[in-house]
Amino acid sequence: MLRRACPGLDPGAAPAIEVLSAHKTYPNGTIALQPVDLTIPEGEFVTLLGPSGCGKSTLLKMVAGLLEPTDGRLLLWRKPVAQLDEAGKKMAFVFQAPTLMPWASVEANVRLPLDLAGVPRSDADGRVADALALVGLAKFAKALPRNLSGGMQMRVSIARSLVVQPNLLLMDEPFGALDEITRHKLDADLLHLWREKKLTVVFVTHSIHEAVFLSNRVIMMAARPGRIVEEVVIDEPYPRTPDFMVTPRFARYAKHLQDSLLRASKQNDEEALS
C-alpha cells in the first residue's frame, strides 16, 4: 500500500515540480513550513492532506509563485517558477471560492484571463466555448453567476482556469464548500479532465475520501511547524468510478490515512498546548 512508485505514470516522466528544501517563515515569525523536498512528475495527481495550519496552502502558493520561500528553491519543468513560460508550460490556480464577477456573464468570466493577456476576441471566443463545453456548461454561456448553483459556479471557475490551456493545475480546496453529491460529481469530472488533458494536478483537501478517490499519491502533512510526515501511493487503476469508494481496498486506504491524520492532528494539539 505504501510503495513510492506511482503505477500508471510514465516512469520516464520529467519532473513537473521540484520543491528543493523550500521553507517558509512569515514576517510575524510563524514557521509555516520546515524545509520541504518534493518531486512531482509530469502527469501525476498529487493531493496535500493534513490538519488545519499544516502549511498546505503555503506550499501550494509557493509552487504557484504567489509566495516566495524564505529559503530553498522551487522549479517547474526544471526552471524557476517565474520562467515557466520559457519552459513552454502554463499553470492555473483554482481557489475554494469561485470568485466570479457577478455583473458579467459566464462566458465573460471565463474569458477574463484571455482578455488580461490581450488575446484577440476572434481566438478567445473559440477557447471559451471549448472550456465551457469541457465542464458541461455550454448552454449557460450567457447566464449570470447568481442564476447558477454553487456547483455550477465552481465549474465556471474551473473553465476559467482551463481556458489558458494549462499543463499544471493547482487547486486549493476547490470543492470544500459544496454538498457531498455535487463534490463527488465534480471529483469525477476533474479526473476525466486530468486524464483527457494530461494535466499535472496538485490538489488540497481536508477530505480523506476525496484524496483516496482522486490521487496517485497523497502527501500527509503535520503542523507546528508544517512539514511532510508521510507519502501514500494509491495503487489503483483509473478510471475510478464511485464503485471504487465502496471496496475494501478503498476502506483500507481511508483507514490508513485517517490514522495518519489523527497522529498528525494529535501532535498538533499537544504542541499547541505545550
Ligand SMILES: Nc1ncnc2c1ncn2[C@@H]1O[C@H](COP(=O)(O)OP(=O)(O)OP(=O)(O)O)[C@@H](O)[C@H]1O
Ligand atoms: N500571511 C500569513 N502571516 C502569518 N502567518 C500565516 C499567514 N498565512 C498563514 N499563516 C500561518 O501559517 C501556518 C500555515 O498556514 P496555511 O494556511 O498554509 O495552512 P493550511 O494547512 O493550508 O491550513 P487550512 O487547512 O486551515 O487552510 C498557519 O499557522 C497559519 O496561521
